[in-house]
Amino acid sequence: MTSWDPENAETWDSKLAWRTLWVTTFCLTLAFIAWFLPSAIIPKLNALGYSFTKDQLYWMAAMPGLAAGLLRIIWMVLPPMMGTRKMVTLTTLLLIASTLGWGVRVQSPTAPYWELMVLAFLAGIGGGAFSGFMPSTSYFFPKSKQGTALGLQAGIGNLGVSLVQLLTPYFIAMGALAVFGGSQQMTMPGQQPTTVWYQNAAFVWIPLMLIGAVLAWTTLKSVPIKANVRQQFDIFGNIDTWYMTLLYIMTFGTFSGLSAQFGLLMANLYGIGNPEIVQGAGSGAQMLVQGYQVPDVVQFVFLGPLVGAVARFAFSPLTDRMGGAIWTLISGIGLVFSIAYTIPALTPDTSSAAALDAGFNQFLWGMLAIFLFSGIGNASTFKQMPMIFEKRQAGGVIGWTAAIAAFGPFFFGIGVTTFGPVIFYAIGIVFALMCIVITWMRYARKGAPKPS
Template sequence: MSTTYADRPATSAPDDGEWLRSWDPENPATWDKSLAWRTLWISTFTLTLCFASWFLASAIAPKLTNLGFDLTNNQLYWLTSMPGLAGGLMRLIWMVLPPIMGTRRMVTLTTALLLIPVLGWGVQVQDPTTPYWVLLSLSFLSGIGGGAFSGFMPSTSYFFPRRMQGTALGLQAGIGNFGVSLVQLLTPWIIGFSMIGFLGSSAPMAAPPGKAAQVVWYQNAAFVYVPFILVGAALAWAMLKSVPIKANIRQQFDIFGNPDTWWMTLLYIMTFGTFAGLSAQFGLLVKNLYGAGNPDIVQGVGSAARLLVEGYTVPDPVAFVFLGPLVGAGARILFSPLTDRFGGARWTLVAGLGLIASIGYTATALTPDTTSAASLDAGFDRFLWGMLAIFLFAGIGNASTFKQMPMIFERRQAGGVIGWTGAIAAFGPFFFGVGLTIMSPTAFYVIGLAFAVLCVAITWWRYARPGAPRPS
């Protein structure tokens, strides 16, 4: 089914205050630039809140045992994995909503739904006796924020001409991705003081060996987003419009008959799947490889913890966990204009080659040498820089693949493919969490390296080489 636009100017009055009568961003004479950019900025603001909600569990989970929660390492991995499973499943729903609900209703409702997991986490982190199934349920509900991506991005693509979609989608996704860093950077600071008395009382949080226990208001990590969510929902309802691109669910599924849908899905798994998966697990990897979660480094937990390697300073995961998402989101923003200028396929190729090199480098630091503090420090430095390189190239690939899709597919299909690829790649946190519970980190990274090699071959053969079938 081809996209249908009415013949009347895009600047004509909406039919009912919400749906535009016509909209053709490829026609400069009728394209309402101010409406397009207003849509981008409001939906980007709310998408940032969605990502913060989606990764709230990854910021909270590493410290739950320090707060008195009786949880194993595997249970903590599952808490950070469940939002990925839920986000992927919910993206399969959100990907079909833009033509059905329209931008205004979809963005408003989605933003309001974020209150459910955010308020839930704020209440339950104050009670160490909270059953594990309740925490797991909250992790699943956090997937609402993950699902939003596959609705917001296609919706925004409707408002911009193809020549600008690399920049527009890169800005939205990149700034939205900053929500991951925001929640991980803000959490250790915001929990340090009481915001409003009636939100709850303080609690002691055990510190790594050699450091004093800290009094925290851990509920702040969730409650701080509530007023912004309310503002975002109000702005979306008051200021957004909807583009008259109509297609039912059956019609939207015609994307699956196009082989490029499947090739681009693999490429986006390589890029965003890696970004999302490592963003969720970065803190636990720091803790369990080089921190207090490694029994060869620290014996015991809480106030009874004892350092086994003399002279070693145990890294606090919250001091590093935000860096990876920050680098990845920044790369997505900075490289998006370059994809508009030079094409997406070339940068996807660069991203894939960079991922191969950085994954291989990081894999050499996944088995810590605990014989001395110096060897642990050197290993942690190698691990940290390798991880940041992975995030860098994943961010570049996130920008380039989203430039490719609008160039490969017609407008409505491009929106559907963006939603679908985003849905599948959103399972990254889940598969990374499960993978790290059933095999060693080294084995898991080797599998990731092999997958990156496959994706580089696909990129070169299908999109980047001279005479490629679908240059993009």
């Protein structure tokens, strides 16, 4: 492939571009599954026999986000150095390490805390992949199609979050899938112990990861865009790199942070983690609010990531037609109102079952609205970046902004434990207002310096 210019219809290989998109999207979906697998397991660790504190669980759920943010800084420079084929293949194989580890360690509650933290960190490889896959895919498409292409890849990839959280309850109940390992007893408050095969939640994805690696090695190619690490760092001299980083923190930082912590937050506010609702643990737990039905987190936790992921690829064609900046502006305004609506529900009223039910409904709908507007912003910002920067720089900026926003699960976990949910959400409103001003002044208004 000696000549590659997607902007030239005569030299652009559209079949190769779309094949690259679908293979890397399949692998990216598996990467998100590996990244968020801990979020589907950690809320149930104590029910499986572990005895971690709330703060320990928050830190454990935050660790994949910390790792992803750090690893994305590495993955962002890999596309021009390794090429798409080698990078996607190797990354997909690396996903197996943490996935296999979680499958082994949920089978008996004996793993030390540090070991689970290491597994949580390794899961961040799945998040790190994003900063390599997305810039690499952007090289294959003309600017007029990058909003749709990147939106499809990121949106479908983001569905990996919902897939792992939605399917885990079904996988763990299927003894026929348990080719390796035995069953476990999971004990929920006020209920009889349930027989589960929690290793299925991890092991079922490993064959697909092997298939993804084979597909990547046999079908992908690498476009001739080369740059060393020092050359790629020229993006940091451009003020728009920093503005777009802030905007992507508002959107994907919110999406990833809430996706990782949604289950724990729900459990600690309206479920088994709230001592004003449930006293004690295990089968002897006592309900303190009569008539209130404690929500089963796994029945709801996949909804938020699903809404955000679908919004990302559903709105991507609109960003190609209307531009990204206007939708980033809508995203910011929507986030302000959604967060403000949710804040009262972050302090549950435990005076009655009716009050708890009302609070839970407001919490759930508010969170889903936050996911919706963050998903819209995820699509629009990735349309903006290829319009603002030249091709190689755009790839680098996509990787860099994604790296910083991947710290979302880490900062969300730290923010909630340090400030409490109410203050942390209020900080989110202030941050979104700042991003609205940046978007309007720099990108969205008539006569803006960088219309996008």
